[in-house]
Amino acid sequence: MASNIKKVKGKGSKGWVAPEDKSLNDSLREWTTWxxxxxxxxTHYGFIPMIIVIGMNSDPKPQLSQLLSPV
Structure with missing residues (x-):
């Protein structure tokens, strides 16, 4: 059992890693990156529309032109 476990050294190592967990860690890292x-x-494309929708549902109800004008 001890021969299957090896110590991983490097920049992001957190100690002992079993060989079968390495593929799980890689797939988890790949999924989180995706x-x-x-x-x-x-977030980039949804932030401004979200602000407009929140503004239009507030009291008093502004017109769309009032929300989009800089004044």
Whole structure:
């Protein structure tokens, strides 16, 4: 059992890692990277429309032109 476990040295190592956990860690890292890229795009394109929708549902109800004008 001890021969299957090896110590990983490097920049991001956190200690002992079993060989079968390495693929799980890689897939988890790959999934989180994919998810963060999607969240970044959604946040980038969804922030201004979200502010407009929140502004239009507040009291008093402004017109769309009042929300978009800089004054």
């Amino acid at each position: 998810a963060m890229r999607k969240v970044k795009v959604i």
